[in-house]
Amino acid sequence: MDFNEEQIERYSRHIILPDVGGEGQSKFLNAKILVVGAGGLGSPALFYLAAAGVGEIGIIDDDVVDLSNLQRQIVHFTGDVGRDKTASAAEKLRQLNPDVTFNLYQERLLPDSAQDFVEDYDFVLDGTDNFATKFLVNDACVLTGTPYSHAGILRFQGQAFTYLPDNACLRCIFPEPPDPDSVPSCRQAGVLGVVAGMLGTIQAAETLRFILDHGELLTNRLLMVDAKNMNFRRAEVNRNDNCPVCGKSPAITEPREVDYEEPVCEF
């Protein structure tokens, strides 16, 4: 594709990169990415995806900005308290890069419509803050064959991995959401704001590398980050034949309400 003068300058640091070049930048501009949740993980991810010139970004979130969000959800500012998160995010991102088209969905991702949403996009970035939606994103992506990036954070820790069709999915690793009693909720546990930034940025990097088709993604590998001692660890994970959604005889054939109501702050 042809770049205009402004684009050449705006994306010059990408074009210079041997592994990106004009071709890679064109791929960014033609990509269509869905970000589920404009919160702690979604904020930095959205900033970088928009800055990179990802052509079309969908943002789905049913929440409004709360003062307690601002410690980590950096796309929202103090004046945004009470505003729809999708609108608040899009306002900043449009200022950052007018090249990007935003599709805003101020609603909750629900089992009925989840497949239709994810199917529309090349890649999904899961920035949700609760187990129910995380498993829903997984099931919808697996059933439609849509690649996606998973991440979760709690206290000083975070984890991330990337699903590609025919590889390990979230339920291969964790067949069901954990017992609500065994997981401290966010209000009990808290989270260091910057950990959201770290993991969200890793998700954005996974997304861009997926678009470029470059390097090894976190596929079949679970990255575990401990910001307390700044340890990064990767564990090999395998596809599970008994996986309830992608195994040999799956029990889940369509997304359904995950039996898990306790909201846990971003895993």
Added chain:
Amino acid sequence: MSSFYQIDSRIENELEQFKQEIADYQAGEITERVFKALRVPRGIYQQREEQNYMVRVRIAGGGITPPQAQTLAGLAEEFIEEEPHITTRQDIQLQGLPGVKNLPEIIDRLKEVNLTAIGGGGNTVRNITNCPFSGGCSNELLPAAPAAVKLTEELVPREDSYEMPRKYKISFSGCRRDCAYAAYTDMGFIPKNKNGTLGYEAYAGGGLGAHSATGVKVFDFIEPAEVPYVAEGIKQFFREHGNYEDKHQARLRFVKQKYGVDKFRRLCREYVEKQHSKEEMNFQLPDLPAERPAVKEETPAVEDDWFKANVRSDKNGYYSVLIPIPRGDLPPAYFRKLSALSREHADNNIYTAQSQNFILKGVPGDRLKQVKEELSEIKPAYGQPLSPVKARACKGAATCKLGLCHSPNLSRAIDEKLQKTPVSSDGKQLKLFISGCPNSCGHHPLAQLGFHGIIRRNDDRAVPCYQVVAAGRLDHNLAGEIGVVPGYEVPELVADFLRDYQAEDAKDFNTYFKNGGQDKLEELVEEYASIPPFTEDRNYYYDWYAQEQFSLEKVGEGECGAGVISLIESDLKEARSQLKKAEKDRGDLKEALIATARALLVTRGEDADDPAEIFRLFQQHFLKTELISPEYKDLVETARVSDQLSEVSPEQVRELLKEVTDLYEAMDSSFNFPGETEETGESPAEDSAGDFDREKDLRGVECPINYVKAKLEMEQLQAGEILKIMVDDGEPIENVPPSLREDGHTILKQEKVEDYYELLVKKGA
């Protein structure tokens, strides 16, 4: 063991060749400049007084046998005007050789006892060091000294070990404590026990210097048999990826900096893998020495301060004894006596330590008393506990051309100051390391209290000063800078600090430093920092024990990076800069032409100072042979016979320089050019037609956007198609073509048109 390291026939040939070159130099057939490039990689340095040379003898394994000690002492007595010196890398330096006349005899006599200075300097595989207590220490997991010897025999005879981007230092530790600084050198091995199997962790890209760095762990575990593949593989990686152009950015650690740790590690591993497919390498480590039969009387006969400070218990009632050699210098006669003492009471040999001292190994406990007495007879200091400071100092301004301050004399001044300070008997000593300049030959980044020479100006005069650093540790924490004090005040500062340290009840130095020591040192540095005017106190303007006022006159360019490649690089750089000057001033192009013509002569074993001779040699070796295209015949002939170059345009010189540079870039490691060897490669001429498939005018576009646009154009082409671009002179022409080349494209033509350049670029595969 008759000797530690066996010289093989390849080294012998190299030595014979060097002797011939010395003869040629004496006969005036080789210039000073080329001789420097030839002698430095053979371990021969010129000292600050230019008539004096230094021979740096590599001591593989750190061990010196009796015949070797006899030879070293004998050579020092016969030919050398200064005392032999133990370096921080376990070499022995014969300092103060007046002229090169006796060098061939020295080379021969060293060779007779399997010693050589080859690779003692220059951009080579330097002495491979090891834990100095190897062979005695009871913690040793794998035998470090034999490993160093073995690898020396494997790497040193290889021809390509002598033209590296920069020096390549390797070391072996014997246990987890890393006494040989393996994690702080270009390449190092630290043994480990992994589930009952012994092997090594391999580190690369560390180093002490003006930009010290700890190494990257390239392999977490390798079997001993892997050692030569790793050392040679990473050497090849360094050869191919190192920076030959800027010797200040050339060490392996800068390659690491350039690529980042992950890519650096990956590439190191790839080259090691490649090394496996290239050749079979043998590396059989001997077992650790069999335990000596136990001595009956296991209790040592002495248990005094000397014993506590200088003696280490090994196994079965044997001991290692450290002989403190002040500043690493000792008279030849003492050298003989210490060797004789080892024959009598220890394992026959004397060992060099990175602390610039000697070590005796295998001393039975019941001999310790006698050893102490005999050491004291040779020189009282040898049988004394180490001074409260464990001092190290490089040669500094004493002999080194880079040295700013006289580090050995500062060390002496500190010793004298401290003579009245009692040695604390609980072993509270201070590791005090001094370098004469910011390079770290005196190991100051590892010091508890360290100093490196630095210059300050006061009262319009240069003042010898030191940067104070502290709390360097062997766990990847290099000493941090505290502040600068004049050299004159350093002994006072050391004495005050030591007093405070010894008075405090801390379990070790780090605890002390954290709990008040650092504050104390900062306080002292502030107290001693000021420099009075010259008229008030002249002492500050003299270096220690110096007769003359301090000046930087004798500081020169260091020799240690000399070699053929750096000679070529410096000529090409000179040519570029002269040409630029000539272009700007419309000045004389002759200097640029001289440097251009001279650059590659050294590859033909030629050099000259006289311009006419330089051009004649260039005609003979490059124009007649058509290595350089004949179209420059007239230009070179004009330059040879006349100083009148008004007819010559800078463009012509630039093109010639470009052709010479291209030829140099195509040169292989044996200094052969394409066409001289079997494989000729693709001829660049066949593509240089004027056709092109696309065109882009990038004049007026600044860096890096011009490159961005050129790259976007290239993406529109198929492999083999040609883009024509126009770029501005200056930064654009210097940056755009190399970047396109790095992308894998070929610059077919680069031509200056008025004030811009036209380029034809062929797209790579």
